[in-house]
Amino acid sequence: MDIQRKYTVSCQACSLNGLCMPHSLSEKEVEIVDAALKRSKPIQRNKTVFEAGDKFSSLYTVRSGAVKTFSVDREGDEHVIGFYLPGEMFGLDAINSGHHISSAKALETTAVCEIPFNRLEELSRRIPSMQSHMYRLLSHEISEDQQLQLLLGKKTAEERIGSFLLGLSSRYRQRHLSPTSFRLPMARTDIGNYLGLAVETVSRIFTRLQKNDILKVDGKEVCILDHHRLCEIAQKEPTYEAAARR
Amino acid sequence: MDIQRKYTVSCQACSLNGLCMPHSLSEKEVEIVDAALKRSKPIQRNKTVFEAGDKFSSLYTVRSGAVKTFSVDREGDEHVIGFYLPGEMFGLDAINSGHHISSAKALETTAVCEIPFNRLEELSRRIPSMQSHMYRLLSHEISEDQQLQLLLGKKTAEERIGSFLLGLSSRYRQRHLSPTSFRLPMARTDIGNYLGLAVETVSRIFTRLQKNDILKVDGKEVCILDHHRLCEIAQKEPTYEAAARR
DNA sequence: CGCTACCTTGATTTCGGTCAAGATACGTGG
DNA sequence: CCACGTATCTTGACCGAAATCAAGGTAGCG
Numbered sequence: 001m002d003i004q005r006k007y008t009v010s011c012q013a014c015s016l017n018g019l020c021m022p023h024s025l026s027e028k029e030v031e032i033v034d035a036a037l038k039r040s041k042p043i044q045r046n047k048t049v050f051e052a053g054d055k056f057s058s059l060y061t062v063r064s065g066a067v068k069t070f071s072v073d074r075e076g077d078e079h080v081i082g083f084y085l086p087g088e089m090f091g092l093d094a095i096n097s098g099h100h101i102s103s104a105k106a107l108e109t110t111a112v113c114e115i116p117f118n119r120l121e122e123l124s125r126r127i128p129s130m131q132s133h134m135y136r137l138l139s140h141e142i143s144e145d146q147q148l149q150l151l152l153g154k155k156t157a158e159e160r161i162g163s164f165l166l167g168l169s170s171r172y173r174q175r176h177l178s179p180t181s182f183r184l185p186m187a188r189t190d191i192g193n194y195l196g197l198a199v200e201t202v203s204r205i206f207t208r209l210q211k212n213d214i215l216k217v218d219g220k221e222v223c224i225l226d227h228h229r230l231c232e233i234a235q236k237e238p239t240y241e242a243a244a245r246r
Numbered sequence: 247m248d249i250q251r252k253y254t255v256s257c258q259a260c261s262l263n264g265l266c267m268p269h270s271l272s273e274k275e276v277e278i279v280d281a282a283l284k285r286s287k288p289i290q291r292n293k294t295v296f297e298a299g300d301k302f303s304s305l306y307t308v309r310s311g312a313v314k315t316f317s318v319d320r321e322g323d324e325h326v327i328g329f330y331l332p333g334e335m336f337g338l339d340a341i342n343s344g345h346h347i348s349s350a351k352a353l354e355t356t357a358v359c360e361i362p363f364n365r366l367e368e369l370s371r372r373i374p375s376m377q378s379h380m381y382r383l384l385s386h387e388i389s390e391d392q393q394l395q396l397l398l399g400k401k402t403a404e405e406r407i408g409s410f411l412l413g414l415s416s417r418y419r420q421r422h423l424s425p426t427s428f429r430l431p432m433a434r435t436d437i438g439n440y441l442g443l444a445v446e447t448v449s450r451i452f453t454r455l456q457k458n459d460i461l462k463v464d465g466k467e468v469c470i471l472d473h474h475r476l477c478e479i480a481q482k483e484p485t486y487e488a489a490a491r492r
Numbered sequence: 493c494g495c496t497a498c499c500t501t502g503a504t505t506t507c508g509g510t511c512a513a514g515a516t517a518c519g520t521g522g
Numbered sequence: 523c524c525a526c527g528t529a530t531c532t533t534g535a536c537c538g539a540a541a542t543c544a545a546g547g548t549a550g551c552g
Contacts, residue, residue: 071396073481079396093392095385102392121378125371132367138384139341145391146339146348150317150325152398153442157508188531196399198509203532219517219531235319403540434499444541449500465499465549 029127036123038114039063049104049112056094058114062086065110066185069102070193080194083107083186085171092141107185152196155235160195161205162234165215169224181223209233275373282369284360285309295350295358302340304360308332311356312431315348316439326440329353329432331417338387353431398442401481406441407451408480411461415470427469455479 025033038058042065043049049060052071060067067084081102084090094100095117124131151163173179184191192202209215214230216223224230271279284304288311289295295306298317306313313330327348330336340346341363370377397409419425430437438448455461460476462469470476 079400081392081395092385093389096382096389101389121374121381125374125377128367128371131371131377134381135367135384136342138381138388139338141388142384142391143339143342143347145388145395146327149327149391149394149398152395153440154325187529194399199531200510200533201508204508207532433497445499446501446542447540450540453500 025127025129029130033123033127033130036115036119038116040112040114043106043110043112045106045108045110047106049106050091050100051103052100054100056091056097056099056117058116059089059091059095059120060104060115061089061113063111063113066107067104067110067112068107068186068190069104071102078193080190083190083194085168085175085185087175088171089137092138107190157195157197157201158205158208158233159235160197161191161202161209162230164191164195165222165224166230166234169227179224180227181221184220184222271373271375275376279369279373279376282361282365284362286358286360289352289356289358291352291354291356293352295352296337296346297349298346300346302337302343302345302363304362305335305337305341305366306350306361307335307359309357309359312353313350313356313358314353314432314436315350317348324439326436329436329440331414331421331431333421334417335383338384353436403441403443403447404451404454404479405481406443407437407448407455408476410437410441411468411470412473412476412480415473425470426473427467430466430468 049067062084064086066086067090069081069084069090071079071081073079081093082090084104090104091100093102120134124134151160155163168182168184169179172182186194188202188206189199191197192199195202206215206217209230210217212229214224214226214233216225295313308330310332312332313336315327315330315336317325317327319325327339328336330350336350337346339348366380370380397406401409414428414430415425418428432440434448434452435445437443438445441448452461452463455476456463458475460470460472460479462471
């Protein structure tokens with residue numbers, strides 16, 4: 001079964017705020033896991049959740065709002081690594097080295113849920129489905145990252161933007177928001193940075209897609225008018241097919 | 247502590263053939279883990295270990311030889327995802343979906359070690375340091391993948407090749423082989439494919455680096471003559487600094 | 493020994509980056 | 523509520539790194 005499906009269903013059922021728990025947990029287990037979570041007060045736009053170099057102690061999930069992770073090189077240039085929407089977990093890259101190698105910043109007013117990692121390790125030993133879930137969550141991140149590598153290494157600017165928008169679209173659908181009409185929480189600069197493109201290129205492609213009646217763009221508001229043609233552009237089969245193959 | 251260090255030391259100590267076990271295991275535990283491993287007979291060059299679509303049941307480590315993982319798109323084009331040297335684990339991307347989404351093929355005569363995943367889950371519940379180790383291993387793969395994303399999205403052809411060679415160099419050092427003189431187990435085509443470059447570009451840059459006395463290339467034999475300048479080209483600090491920062 | 497796969501080198505083209513200049517939106521304080 | 527300044531976004535002109543096209547060269551294998 002696909003982790004993403006599991007996630008949406010169970011998040012609501014268990015009210016575990018984005019920990020994406022399997023629903024095989026008992027009442028009692030849900031209670032235990034829930035007790036381990038720390039819910040933060042809202043984080044203002046541009047405030048950081050953690051910074052590169054910070055000691056690693058917790059994983060985080062987005063409860064509301066949006067987060068970007070990024071690293072800064074010696075020349076001071078920022079490199080956007082990922083965007084996280086409600087229900088998604090971030091900070092996974094820090095488990096290995098014991099400190100954060102990237103920073104995380106709120107793209108808008110955001111609430112996160114903190115999960116102390118030592119508690120998580122402990123719980124996943126006691127609750128087998130929890131351990132299994134964590135393995136799958138980490139594995140899922142690896143597949144996604146490899147997907148992005150393919151995109152960055154082989155695809156044209158238009159294909160990248162197309163894939164990016166379709167990706168967002170399906171993530172919004174998963175949380176029962178409109179997959180055709182949504183607001184981009186990040187700036188054009190961030191999109192370009194993430195996709196390995198200049199801002200100007202992102203802008204130009206947005207207008208081109210708009211001219212071809214595939215997209216309607218108004219600032220950060222995006223409306224996908226022709227999902228099918230967008231898939232063609234992204235060199236991806238329509239999502240329902242992709243889902244069926246799983 | 248860095249997972250890679252742990253790994254080299256313990257692999258030898260425990261003789262667990264690349265499972266990269268922590269050395270905190272007791273005699274008894276080592277025995278148990280060792281019993282779960284299946285050692286394969288050698289795999290011929292170009293033979294697959296598993297193929298995309300196969301049901302996922304095991305993770306693999308390379309014992310000797312080398313492996314590449316790749317996916318094939320609808321047009322039949324291959325996309326190289328990664329190269330694996332002795333001691334490295336592959337197949338991690340399959341945990342989530344329950345079937346392999348990429349294929350793995352031997353680049354030369356290769357022996358692998360198979361680790362049934364259900365046994366691994368079970369063991370990691372019983373042996374806390376084993377679970378902790380697996381989390382770090384998965385997290386490490388995520389960091390590496392994100393590093394590659396940066397390379398693919400932002401770096402020039404020369405920087406990519408430079409980083410690639412330095413990466414190989416440090417992986418060879420980890421297994422106590424010469425970090426300055428080694429044999430590339432993969433074809434130029436595979437390198438280009440992996441780095442998002444045309445074969446011609448890879449070839450041209452190899453000759454250019456050779457002309458500048460940074461590299462000596464003879465077919466698949468590579469010798470790094472000027473490690474420091476190669477680091478500059480790769481936009482990376484020399485490895486000893488990188489190691490010190492950890 | 494010859495075939496095929498792999499590698500190298502050169503000539504030409506092209507996609508997307510860079511530079512430059514406006515336009516639009518946004519937050520702040522008067 | 524509006525004016526101002528700053529961020530962000532868009533559009534155009536030009537340029538360059540690497541892809542593509544083309545043609546030989548080399549090496550490993552049956």
